[in-house]
Amino acid sequence: MSRCPRWEALDVLEAAPDGPVAFGADLSPAGLLEAYRAGVYPFPASDEYTRALNEVVFADQVQEGRIRLVGEESADPYAVSWWCPDPRPVLPVSATHLSRSLARRLRNRLPWSTSLDRRFEEVVRECRAGRVPLWLTDELIASLVRLHDLGHAHSVEVWEDGDLIGGVFGLRVGSVFSMDSMFFHRPGAAKVAVTDLAARFAQAGGELLDAQRDSPHVRDLGCVLVPREQYVQCLHSTARDTLPIPTATLPARRLAQPTGSR
Secondary structure, three states: OOEEOOHHHOOHHHOOOOOEEEEOOOOOHHHHHHHHHOOOEEEEOOOHHHHHHHHHHHHHHHHOOOOEEEOOOOOOHHHEEEEOOOOEEEEEOOOOOOOHHHHHHHHHOOOEEEEEOOOHHHHHHHHHOOOOOOOOOHHHHHHHHHHHHOOOEEEEEEEEOOEEEEEEEEEEEOOEEEEEEEEEOOOOHHHHHHHHHHHHHHHOOOOEEEOOOOOHHHHHOOOEEEOHHHHHHHHHHOOOOOOOOOOOOEEHHHHHOOHHHO
């Protein structure tokens, strides 16, 4: 069994490409931020059954040192698994785009607008609603809200006539923004949220949106797969947060225009 006191001591490049790279119970704001800076994101167990399943399935790999334990020895490590897939799905901000049909709808009739950080906790809770498994636990949400208060976590909101109809949230690490989750109440609203995030993040010097998990949804937005080593190198070489991300409420139809005219 191998234990790391801190995330900076973990070499994620040695881990298996398609399973958890570590277990550890620390979901504190400081621990969470350190993990994201190491390229790792959490998947808390939603109940005791999931926690026990983690131990049954992965205990041998933990005992052999192939999956590391991170954090204090007294905490229950199997409460939270930590992931760093290889390859990693990312969205270059310059290549993120809407489908032609959604762009046409925005230009012609959708009166949507977007904002940044107006309703962070509401976006997080909308992302949790109805999801199975329930990985956005109360403890994780509390830490995310604290990181938002400290300026590390952000949300984009999509609005229609004053109603919140879509959004995305995540953590910024320099020129990389790691997207934790998104939601929509109108078709296309989550894609508009991600495209808006890319446009705003580009203005702040951002380069990549990290999609964390590959899916057809993020592929439609322009996601590409990069080796885990390349992603981690990008994180380690990135400057810490510098320029603020613009927060103004803006018409969503601007996202349907060519990139240079947004």
